[in-house]
Amino acid sequence: MRTSTRTEAALHCCVVLGWAEGRPVSTATLAGLFELPAAYLNKTLQLLARGRLIESVPGVGGGFRITRRPTEVTLMDIVAVVEGRDPLFRCNEIRQHGRAASPTPPSHPCAIAAGMRRAELAYRKELAAQTLAELMAAAGPGARRRTLAALAL
């Protein structure tokens, strides 16, 4: 189990777009900031756009711009859009498949699935407790200044 590299790119892009404060930044510019393949990064940005976290601006001078205030976007929002909303642990109810299965449908939920969901909930809760604005602040003023200077190109 590993988070995809798209998540890392999406988070960094959200920080940059947050610093841009609504000004559109093109895929090519963002790709140049991180030396990532532009066409592939575009796909990740489209995911974020579908999740309504950013919106696309077509035409010359267009790109993507952030739609919400950084204080109102959590890490959970971004991760959920990129990684999907499916639970990390999917219970296949194998306890009900073979021998030793209960003859009647079980009233109690699968204890194993419940335990995994509990951990997953802690994961999601911690992600939801962190906002994009906190990430932008934690990155430091130096990174912000260098990034804005690079965007002016």
Place this chain on the structure above:
Amino acid sequence: MRTSTRTEAALHCCVVLGWAEGRPVSTATLAGLFELPAAYLNKTLQLLARGRLIESVPGVGGGFRITRRPTEVTLMDIVAVVEGRDPLFRCNEIRQHGRAASPTPPSHPCAIAAGMRRAELAYRKELAAQTLAELMAAAGPGARRRTLAALAL
């Protein structure tokens, strides 16, 4: 990002082996309990054996048996053995790759990686807080009884 189906099988097998209380249970028997492919399940059991959570008993009447007390095995132990010990989020330090990179090696760690690690830590902590014994108890006495009856075959 999704946990593999091996994790679900590993957890169920650990519960069964815990109920067996040290008596070896063969791969074929465990596979029959959950209607899983025996050869594939064997691979998962080998992982658990390498992690010292269970041990193999060769020969006729052999199989796998648990090596620790269920109160001393956590969900974290099992998940770590099956899913690997690598972090969920791998930071590629893309902030240092393209333009806007700091000329000097950054003293502060990547804020994004730190945020993701924080959530991951909460996930691991919650897994480590649950023991195999608790899982066995939560599964209920009915499941335990039916499973032990199936093992007697």
Place this chain on the structure above:
DNA sequence: GCTCGAGTACTCGGATACATGCTGTCCGAGTTCGCTGGG
């Protein structure tokens, strides 16, 4: 000088190949048990 229009360059968007890792399967090495023959 102003306005209208076509052209052009740049942007996103979806459709298309490639790679990696998980899923599933097979066959071989080793061990234990049971049977058989002899003492």
Place this chain on the structure above:
DNA sequence: CCCAGCGAACTCGGACAGCATGTATCCGAGTACTCGAGC
């Protein structure tokens, strides 16, 4: 009747294909700007 030896069945263990997801790429549709001609 007891014991030693052999054979067979069963077990794990690692090596081998198939498939799904993630990664990477390309080309087409659409839009805003720019330049030029006409009024």
